[in-house]
Amino acid sequence: MRLAELSRRSGVPTATIKYYLREGLVPPGHRVTATQAEYDDTHLRRLRLVRALVQVGRVPIASAREVLTALEDDSLDHNSRLGTAVWALPHGPESTGPDASEEEARRTVDALLEQLDWRSAREYGAESPAYRMLVTAVSTLTRLGYPCGAADLAPYARAGAQLAVADLDLIERYESPDEQLEAAVALTVLYEPVLLSLRRMSQAEESGRRYGQRAPGE
Template sequence: MRLAELSRRGGVPTATIKYYLREGLLPAGRRVTATQAEYDETHLRRLRLVRALIQVGRVPISSAREVLAALEDEELDHNSRLGTAVWALPHGPEGTGDEPAEGAARRTVDALLARLGWEAARAYGDESPAHRMLVTAVASLTRLGYPCAVEDLAPYARSGHQLAVADLDLLERYESPDEQLEAAVALTVLYEPVLLALRRLAHGEESNRRYTRRDG
């Protein structure tokens, strides 16, 4: 296919594709004339992954390169490639690590992960952006005096595991590793507002069930 068709099928303007080519995010097409090249389905899948990273996930160019390098690293297994893609996404504010509340939060998070038996999460520890984000969130709860002990966090963690199963079931609908990486990025970003909305709707339902007075 020519550049115009790649643009149409990938949903990305030709000028943007040319920028991705210059930045090395897309491999060069097969040159057919001095000014034109041909592209194939591999380019289309890579374009969709780049779009998911940069346009949907708001991942910086430098981080996108790391994800793409991981994709091409044959020494990495599929789990490592997926982890690299999701770790590259913005994860929210992180603490400085030098406050007493953060030390207490880190101990709480470590105890929670141990109780759950989440060995991978414990092994990565603060290398994981999600782990650091959780520590920061628990530290904020600690400072403000809200419940955040292991027993308070455990129901959220168990719900999170059920969501992870659903997420990976969705990913496995896609056949190729590139498609799964694209979906991992896009669905992580796009489903987070879905989760927030459903949680708030569920709050309304449960509050109505518990507290609405029904006479007669």
């Protein structure tokens, strides 16, 4: 297919595709003349992955390039490729510097991971953006005096483990590694508002059951 058709099928403007080509995010097409190239389904899949990273995930170009480099690294297993893609996504605010509450938060998080036997999370530890984000959140809760011990966090972690199964089940509906990486990025970003909405709706339901007015005889 020519560039115009690639743009039409992908939904990405030709100017944006040319930019991705210049930045090395999409491989060059197969040159047919000095000024024209042909593209195939490989380019279409790669373009969708780039769009998921850059447009949906708001990943900087340099980070997106790292993800794509990992995708092409035959020495990495599929788990490492997925992890690289998700780690590249922007995360919440991180610590501005160590203090007593952060050290306490780190001990709490480490105790939780030990209790859950989450081996990968313990292995990567502070290298993981999600770990650092959790430590920052627990540190804030600690400073404000809200419950945030390992026992308080455990129900959320167990719910998260169930969500991870659902996430990977969705991702495995896609066949190629490129499509699974695209889905991992897009679904991580797009499902987070779904999770937040469902949590708040569930809170409203539980509050109604606990504290709402009941009809006589109920």
